[in-house]
Amino acid sequence: MAITSNVGAGGEKLTIRIQGRFDFSAHQEFRNAYEAVDKSPSAYCVDMNETTYLDSSALGMLLLLRDHAGGDTSNIEIVNCSPDVKKILTISNFEQLFIIQ
Numbered sequence: 694m695a696i697t698s699n700v701g702a703g704g705e706k707l708t709i710r711i712q713g714r715f716d717f718s719a720h721q722e723f724r725n726a727y728e729a730v731d732k733s734p735s736a737y738c739v740d741m742n743e744t745t746y747l748d749s750s751a752l753g754m755l756l757l758l759r760d761h762a763g764g765d766t767s768n769i770e771i772v773n774c775s776p777d778v779k780k781i782l783t784i785s786n787f788e789q790l791f792i793i794q
Contacts (some may be wrong), residue, residue, distance in 0.1 A: 698726035700734060707734040712743040717750040727758055736763055751784055759790060770782035770794060
């Protein structure tokens, strides 16, 4: 499991990339990916191109990111999901809370 993050040019968007299993063992690493940023970005992107699995604790971590980013006013997109990952997000009604592509 590896989680990396980088702020785009201008510091407006933070991209978090998740590789491998996204479960409770990634909790601290995921949290550090967005809390360690000097300036709060106005948009977030969670890239799941290399995410092979996610569980209910991963859903909770995404909700914590949403709260950190401003709750209902947050701008978070989840991109590059595999069909299995997208199915879990859809069943959990996360398309109501996030932009899922």
